[in-house]
Amino acid sequence: MLQLTDLYLPKDFIETAEGLCFAVVQNGAEMCGDVEKVLCFLRYVKNDGKQWHKVATEQANAYLKTHHPEYLHYSAVLDANLHAVTTDKIVQQHQPRQRLQQVLAKQQRDKVEQDLYDLCLLYQHNGLDLTQAGVTGSILLGVQQQQSDIDLVFYSREHFHKARAITANLIEQKQLGDLAEHDWQEAYARRSCALTLAEYIWHECRKFNKALINGRKFDLNFVDIHTQSEQIPYQKCGAITLQCKITEDKYGFDYPALYSIDYESISTVVCFIATYTGQAFVGETVDISGFLEQAEDGSKRVVVGSSREAPGEYIKVIQC
Secondary structure: OOOHHHOOOOOOEEEEOOOEEEEEOOOOOEEEOOEEEEEEEEEEEEEOOOEEEEOOHHHHHHHHHHHOHHHEEEEOOOOEEEEEEEHHHEEEEEOHHHHHHHHHHOOOOOHHHHHHHHHHHHHHHOOOOHHHEEEEOHHHHOOOOOOOOEEEEEOOHHHHHHHHHHHHHHHHOOOOEOOOHHHHHHHHHHHOOOOOHHHHHHHHOOOOOEEEEOOEEEEEEEOOOOOOOOOOOEEEEEEEEEEEEEEEOOOOOOOOEEEEEEEOOEEEEEEOOHHHOOOOOOOOEEEEEEEEEEEOOOOEEEEEOOOOOOOOOEEEEOOO
């Protein structure tokens, strides 16, 4: 059995001695010459060596460019600029599964932790094994605030989809809340989404990976610990927009999400944007906007999420 401590996984946080905390974005590490680098993105900076301060994408890039350019990284495999930390620079790895068990075992919890505890009890009472789950986001680092969301992550495909089914059932039974219009608007505003608000809500309501517990929003995420990131380099060939049919959606909720499509010489869509995780199902026709990439062997794929913000890139079901 593969142990979480053996890997750096998406949704983990890694901390450096300089007081920087990065969110891991890819399984394992990428070889760069004779050193291993963990691909990630800066999320928190420790002010005056004491308190963590969250930074947005542009802030993170600017901060590293000024203070720690050694963590700016171009990935030849992904043909993308992001951040990376060599494994010898990591002083602490924050793991979602360990953190969830800590919260569940606590005698005293703040309001956010208590809502997380209540949610986990609901899942357990409905037969869900939480040993295959963790909590990421601000709770993982212990910097949650009164308005913080809850981000659960599952390391078993079976348990993740079971959690989605339980969530749908609990919403119907009124034990969990469905997102109200203002909740969707807030989520939409944070996404910098290329869809309209109505399109965004329509797609999201089908996924059952979001709901409210005691009025607090939570998300369900999936990380496949058995999948190692490929080391095949791809080169960008330019922007592309196409219409096609989804032929396989098994990995649609993975990170990155993978979809098989029926389209000329392109068979795969790879999506690095959380908004379009679980976006489409087998048999549906979609509009896709992203970047065409080609490997050395001539195989082609479309990438949605060629940059962190990826303006204008999307996956959208064509509604009949």
